[in-house]
Amino acid sequence: MMNSQNGNGEPADIPKTGPEMSEIVLIGVNHKTAPVELREKLAFSGEETQNALKLYQKTPYINEVMILSTCNRVEVLMVTDNRSHAIEAILSFIAGTKAIPQAQLKKCTYIHSGTRSIQHVFRVASSLDSMMIGEPQILGQLKKAFKTAVNQKSTGLILNRLMHKAFSVAKRVRSETGIGGHAVSISYAAVELARKIFDTLDGKTILLVGAGEMAELAVEHLIHNTSSGNLLVANRTLSVGVELANRYNGNAIRLEEIPEKLKTVDIIISSTGSPNYIITKAHVKPTMRLRKNRPLFFIDIAVPRDIDPAINRISDAYVYDIDDLQGVITENIETRNAESIKAERIVDESVIKFTDWHERLDVIPTIIALKNKLNGIAKMELSKTLQTLKHLSSNDQMAFERMTASLIKKILHDPTLFLKNPGSHRNKSVYLDFTCKLFNLDKERDETIR
Numbered sequence: 001m002m003n004s005q006n007g008n009g010e011p012a013d014i015p016k017t018g019p020e021m022s023e024i025v026l027i028g029v030n031h032k033t034a035p036v037e038l039r040e041k042l043a044f045s046g047e048e049t050q051n052a053l054k055l056y057q058k059t060p061y062i063n064e065v066m067i068l069s070t071c072n073r074v075e076v077l078m079v080t081d082n083r084s085h086a087i088e089a090i091l092s093f094i095a096g097t098k099a100i101p102q103a104q105l106k107k108c109t110y111i112h113s114g115t116r117s118i119q120h121v122f123r124v125a126s127s128l129d130s131m132m133i134g135e136p137q138i139l140g141q142l143k144k145a146f147k148t149a150v151n152q153k154s155t156g157l158i159l160n161r162l163m164h165k166a167f168s169v170a171k172r173v174r175s176e177t178g179i180g181g182h183a184v185s186i187s188y189a190a191v192e193l194a195r196k197i198f199d200t201l202d203g204k205t206i207l208l209v210g211a212g213e214m215a216e217l218a219v220e221h222l223i224h225n226t227s228s229g230n231l232l233v234a235n236r237t238l239s240v241g242v243e244l245a246n247r248y249n250g251n252a253i254r255l256e257e258i259p260e261k262l263k264t265v266d267i268i269i270s271s272t273g274s275p276n277y278i279i280t281k282a283h284v285k286p287t288m289r290l291r292k293n294r295p296l297f298f299i300d301i302a303v304p305r306d307i308d309p310a311i312n313r314i315s316d317a318y319v320y321d322i323d324d325l326q327g328v329i330t331e332n333i334e335t336r337n338a339e340s341i342k343a344e345r346i347v348d349e350s351v352i353k354f355t356d357w358h359e360r361l362d363v364i365p366t367i368i369a370l371k372n373k374l375n376g377i378a379k380m381e382l383s384k385t386l387q388t389l390k391h392l393s394s395n396d397q398m399a400f401e402r403m404t405a406s407l408i409k410k411i412l413h414d415p416t417l418f419l420k421n422p423g424s425h426r427n428k429s430v431y432l433d434f435t436c437k438l439f440n441l442d443k444e445r446d447e448t449i450r
Contacts, residue, residue: 022063024158024358025083026117027090027109028075031131034108036071041098042105044069046148048097053154055093061086064156066149066163068124070141072131077121079158083113115355118162122347125166126173127180134179134336139170158361162354169350176346179339189325189332190299191221194267197297197318205230207265209258209279210272211237211244214301218269219248232265234258236272262287262296269299270306278306281314288314301325363419366432369441371412378404 029042044052049067056065061082068075076094080086091109095102112120123129127138146163149155155163174180195201206222208215211233219231231250234257235241241252253261255278262268262284270278279298288296298319300307305321312319382404386397415435422431436442 022079022081022158023083023113024077024117024162025080025086026075026077026112026120027087028073028112028120029105029108029110030073030075030129033110038100038104038108039071039074041100042069042074042094043071044074049145049148050152052093052097053149053152056090057152057154059086059089062089064159065154066145066159068142068145070138073124075124077117077159077162079156087111115351118354118358119347119351121162121166122169122350123344125170126343126347127170128173128340128343128347133333133340136180139167143167158358161357165350165354169347172346172350173343177339177342179336179343188217188221189328190218190269190301190320193299193320193325193328194222194297197295198266201229201267203229204266205232205264207232207234207258207261207268208244208250209234209255209268209270209306210302211235211240212271212273215269215271216244218271218299218301219244222267222269223248232261234261259283259287263290265296266294267297267299268307269301271301272306274302274306275304277308279311280308281310284311284317285314288316291316299325360420363432366435366441367412367416367419370415370435370439371408373439373441374408374411378408 029039031039034042044067049069052067053065056062056076056078061080062078063081064079066077068077076090078086078090091102091105094100095105120129125139125142127134127136130138142163146155149159191201198204201222206219206229208219208231222229222231231245231248233241233245233250233252234255235244235252236255238252238254244250245252258279262279268279272278284296293316295316295318298307298311298317300319300321303322307319307321309319309321311317382400386392386400392400419431419435
């Protein structure tokens with residue numbers, strides 16, 4: 001096994017042996033292949049990402065590179081002209097800097113190249129490879145990782161186009177499927193249930209009992225789904241309730257004020273650590289007479305429960321606990337999985353189109369070099385011929401030039417089609433190399449690439 005690092009932990013210089021076709025390669029570790037204990041060790045901070053990109057840019061055979069690091073995955077995406085050397089350099093660097101045995105790292109590492117790497121990037125961007133299918137955070141994380149790489153100038157033509165296409169695919173998946181439109185968290189499911197009861201949440205008064213993380217997430221979803229309304233926060237520690245209420249332009253109340261507020265609120269979301277019911281049937285029953293049949297909706301996301309289930313027996317009062325919400329989530333996960341079939345089709349279509357562009361990209365310099373060489377020869381020979389035909393008019397000379405250009409175009413037609421698509425059972429690089437040697441195009445092709 002080659003040594004890809006020098007004594008300073010930087011990738012060592014690797015002598016280049018010969019040109020190979022640039023290839024898209026992805027190396028990664030995610031929630032499917034490694035436990036959280038290992039993923040935590042592998043995670044890259046913002047500063048570590050920038051430093052790693054600088055080092056990777058100096059590594060021979062790595063032409064373009066970016067790093068995606070989240071709580072569920074660490075992936076290095078690159079364009080390389082020598083896959084084996086580039087992969088070894090990446091793995092050696094990560095193992096060295098993260099103090100993880102390379103053998104342990106390799107056991108949980110997946111490597112994709114060519115079409116599979118393109119498909120993987122599109123699936124990640126579309127949240128088809130996430131722990132929770134359809135979650136929206138990964139796209140933002142991918143955009144941030146790409147921006148970091150662009151600022152570091154570690155991407156180029158291929159990765160820039162790949163990432164922009166990935167963002168476009170993710171947008172199509174969101175707009176053309178229902179993969180992200182169904183609640184798969186307790187807090188979001190609570191809001192979805194509230195919308196079913198009231199049709200709209202605009203203008204509704206919401207009472208939040210407790211100020212923990214679950215309650216705050218529910219408030220965030222509620223605020224996102226309503227353009228107007230009132231928020232009340234009741235918490236055992238008033239100062240904590242005031243802090244949360246202020247963040248969402250609401251008002252804080254004491255727990256003792258809840259029975260009085262039941263006359264005016266529409267939705268109660270409760271998530272405290274109380275061992276006893278916070279709101280009982282005795283609190284609600286007299287209140288419902290004063291509400292004149294206006295529905296009162298309770299969402300109990302506490303364990304043990306905060307809301308007395310006997311309230312459900314009162315007309316126009318609806319109580320949903322965490323088991324009810326879990327049923328909604330299970331149903332919605334099944335819906336998301338069904339919608340993911342449509343999303344996979346969108347991804348596969350996009351992979352075909354991008355792969356076609358990428359494969360043709362390698363052909364273009366050879367085709368341009370061949371065209372330039374034939375044009376150069378034709379121009380030189382036509383100039384010699386026209387010098388001996390001084391009697392020709394300018395129109396006649398232009399006719400010769402048009403004929404020459406037409407001949408070159410027709411001569412190039414079949415070779416161009418063949419080089420772009422030699423057939424799936426043939427090695428395209430062999431024909432490109434043969435064409436360069438047959439027409440002595442190395443110099444012209446190098447100038448085209450530059």
